[in-house]
Amino acid sequence: MDMRTRVNEALKQAMKEKAVARLSTLRLINAAIKDKDIAARGNGEVSNICDGDVLEILGKMTKQRQESARAYEEGGRLDLAEREREEIAVIQEFLPRQLSETEVETAVKQAVSETGAASIRDMGKVMAALKARYTGQMDFAKVGLKVKDQLCTSGDC
Incomplete structure (x- = not known):
């Protein structure tokens, strides 16, 4: 339904x-x-x-x-x-179960590797992949920070 x-x-x-x-x-x-x-x-x-x-x-x-x-x-x-x-x-009642912190971190790592993201410029691709798969299951404002941390390397950000 x-x-x-x-x-x-x-x-x-x-x-x-x-x-x-x-x-x-x-x-x-x-x-x-x-x-x-x-x-x-x-x-x-x-x-x-x-x-x-x-x-x-x-x-x-x-x-x-x-x-x-x-x-x-x-x-x-x-x-x-x-x-x-x-x-x-x-x-x-109509929203799916929210992902835990560890599940969110795993999803972020998986999305980064799947999209081939290498720098902060690729953040949009990673966020789009996460939104397509996990809409309603995570707070994307908080997830954005995790994606940024994952993509930032020393001096890139």
Whole structure:
């Protein structure tokens, strides 16, 4: 079953169960998917987005909510921070398991060797290979630093 279908099925189930908070989050996910569809149509692309695009959307939504939760905690609004964490839990139901630190390091080393990357100029190739294979399974902002460390040799960076 594709991601869009999974989200729609969960949405229907939440409506039946009258789970208000869950339903709200699932509607936000659905709206984000439809926004991406509309943007793709506007660019003349095929209007149906793939699972990789949905995983990318879900990853961004999770990151946004984590940042919001941190900001609410710093501002003393623990009730709003908790609400953001509840939304994160719903979103993460659709994301694949996150890779551990050692798995990420192994994936980076493998991508570097597969792409034949030799210097920091090849970082884009390595990141593209990682995104193609591990979308939704790792934080690419953190992974970018690991790739840079892997590619940097003494004096190259």
